[in-house]
Amino acid sequence: MTMKEDSFPRQQLETEFARPEESPFDALASAYDAWFEDEGKIVFVIEVKAFQKVLPLLPKPWLEVGVGSGRFAQALGIKMGIDPSSELLTMARKRGIKVFQAKGEERFFDEETFGTIFLIVTLCFVDSPLAVLQEAYRILRPGGKIVLGLMLRDSPWGRFYSAKKDERHRFYKHATFYSYEEVTELLEHTGFAVEKFVSTLFQKPNEVKAMEPPREGFFSDAGFTIVVARKVPEGDHKASRERPMRI
Ligand SMILES: C[S@@+](CC[C@H](N)C(=O)[O-])C[C@H]1O[C@@H](n2cnc3c(N)ncnc32)[C@H](O)[C@@H]1O
DSSP: OOOOTTOOOHHHHHTTTOOOOOOTTTTTHHHHHHHTTTTHHHHHHHHHHHHHTTGGGOOSSEEEETOTTSHHHHHHTOOEEEESOHHHHHHHHHTTOEEEEOOTTSOOSOTTOEEEEEEESOGGGSSOHHHHHHHHHHHEEEEEEEEEEEOOTTSHHHHHHHHHHHTTOTTGGGOOOOOHHHHHHHHHHHTEEEEEEEEEOOSOTTOOOSOOOOEESOOTTOSEEEEEEEEOOGGGGHHHHHSOOOO
16 A cells, blocks of 8 residues: 555545544533643653654655644644544644544544554553454554553553543543553554554652653553564464453
């Protein structure tokens, strides 16, 4: 498939903003986006710096699934995104991102369309992480990459936000946090081979005061973990797909 980033079928372009379905993020959109101007300002810069470590490795075209208000897409140079929240998509569009209203589980794009798919703090909010990863696998080109930005459950930040979920916090009640083992198992089961980890945000939640450099590799005390995984050809990962999942 040699489809160019800006040459999607007419039928897909027409679905932009054409679907009235409500997302829990619609009502939270302004508050969500405002966080980046407030306490999230330095956290965002730290996380963007960590992503910059992996960007040169990633084949184009790029898509962000769960693009939200488009802050990361804009900062990282991701030109296209999908998200179920029309309110967030309106913001992302104003940031110059080409957006479509869709869930990551949906068969929205043709197979083998993208070189890289990003899911940035989104896997924990989707209905079915397995279905989203399977769909990402389908629409990635051979040798394509998936990039996950995660707050892992057993990290200091994962524990902090899990406590907020338990308190029925307006955002985090919608989240399900996964452990390092669960994420790697999900990726391998879907047909991805993990290639690289980058870790950052070693400062504690509510105590982030200074910039910090990202570290290569996985560190369980990092608040934010980036995973890069490669699409393994179908025939080569059959065995891991047939193994039952523990989650
Ligand atoms: C925490 S926000 C992250 C947004 C953006 N990636 C960022 O980091 O600013 C989670 C996003 O996941 C989106 N989302 C929820 N369910 C989804 C699904 N099934 N497929 C794709 N995105 C989904 C939400 O609408 C929201 O924009």
